[in-house]
Amino acid sequence: MTIxxxxxxxEIPDLYDFEYPECAGPELDFWDLLANQSEGxxxxxxVGTGRIGLPLARLGHEVWGIDTSEPMLARARKxxxxxPAPIRPNVHLIxxxxxxFDLSTRFAxxxxxxxxxLLLDPQNETSACLDCxxxxxxxxxxxxxxxxxxxxDDFLPDVETLTYLEHHPQTxxxxxxxxxxxxxxxxxxxxxNVTYTLTGDGLTPRxxxxxxxxxxxxxxQLIKNIKGxxxxxxxxxxxxxxxxxxxxxxxxxxxxxxxx
Numbered sequence: 001m002t003i004x005x006x007x008x009x010x011e012i013p014d015l016y017d018f019e020y021p022e023c024a025g026p027e028l029d030f031w032d033l034l035a036n037q038s039e040g041x042x043x044x045x046x047v048g049t050g051r052i053g054l055p056l057a058r059l060g061h062e063v064w065g066i067d068t069s070e071p072m073l074a075r076a077r078k079x080x081x082x083x084p085a086p087i088r089p090n091v092h093l094i095x096x097x098x099x100x101f102d103l104s105t106r107f108a109x110x111x112x113x114x115x116x117x118l119l120l121d122p123q124n125e126t127s128a129c130l131d132c133x134x135x136x137x138x139x140x141x142x143x144x145x146x147x148x149x150x151x152x153d154d155f156l157p158d159v160e161t162l163t164y165l166e167h168h169p170q171t172x173x174x175x176x177x178x179x180x181x182x183x184x185x186x187x188x189x190x191x192x193n194v195t196y197t198l199t200g201d202g203l204t205p206r207x208x209x210x211x212x213x214x215x216x217x218x219x220x221q222l223i224k225n226i227k228g229x230x231x232x233x234x235x236x237x238x239x240x241x242x243x244x245x246x247x248x249x250x251x252x253x254x255x256x257x258x259x260x
C-alpha cells in the first residue's frame with residue numbers, strides 16, 4: 001500500500017478551518033522569527049487554507065504556498081481577498097505538488113509545517129520533494145520540517161469521538177468528529193479515518209468522511225533521511241519556543257540547509 005494524500009482534504013476545507021484555526025502565539029512567533037531571519041520570500045509546502053501563511057502575510061512577509069487540493073486553495077484565496085489591499089499581492093497560492101513543484105522564484109525559507117512532510121509517500125514522493133527543495137532554495141536558504149516522532153501509543157489502534165463545544169461558524173451546526181486510527185507495520189504508515197457529523201435544529205444532517213495517511217519516522221530515521229538527501233541539519237527543536245528535542249512527546253522541528 002502506498003500513501004496517497006493528493007485529494008484527501010478536498011471535502012473538508014471549512015471543517016479544517018473549524019478544527020484548526022489560524023496559528024497564533026508561540027507557533028506564529030516561531031515562523032515569524034525564521035521569516036525575519038531570512039532575506040527573501042517564503043514557500044510553504046501544503047499551504048492548505050492558509051492557516052500559517054496568511055498570518056505571516058499580515059506580519060509583512062511575502063508568502064508563496066503550494067497545495068494539491070484546489071478546494072483548500074479556493075478557501076485560502078477567499079481569505080486573501082479579505083486582506084488589506086497592500087498585503088494581497090504578497091500572497092501567491094499555486095496548485096502544485098510538494099513532490100514536483102516548479103516555480104520561477106527562489107526562496108530564503110521553505111517550510112513543511114504541521115506534519116505535512118509526513119503526507120509524502122516514501123516510495124516515490126519524499127526524495128522528489130527534497131530535490132525540489134534543493135532546486136528552489138536560495139544560497140544559504142533554510143528548509144524547515146515541523147513534524148513529530150512516534151511514541152509507543154502511535155503504534156496502537158485507537159478510536160476517538162469528540163463533540164465540539166463550538167458550533168460551525170457558517171451553519172451553526174453542532175460538530176462531532178470520530179477518528180479511527182491504525183498503524184500499518186508493513187510500510188510504517190499511520191492511517192486515520194475521520195468522520196464529521198454536523199447536526200442542528202432545522203438543518204439537514206451532514207456527514208463528511210475522509211482518510212489520510214502519515215508516514216511515521218523515528219527522529220533518528222528522519223534526520224538520517226534528510227542528511228542522506230544532501231541537507232545539513234543545523235538545529236533540532238522540541239517545540240516552538242526553541243526547547244531542545246528530548247523525545248516522542250515533543251514536536252520534532254528540523255532546521256536544515258542544503259549541503260549540495
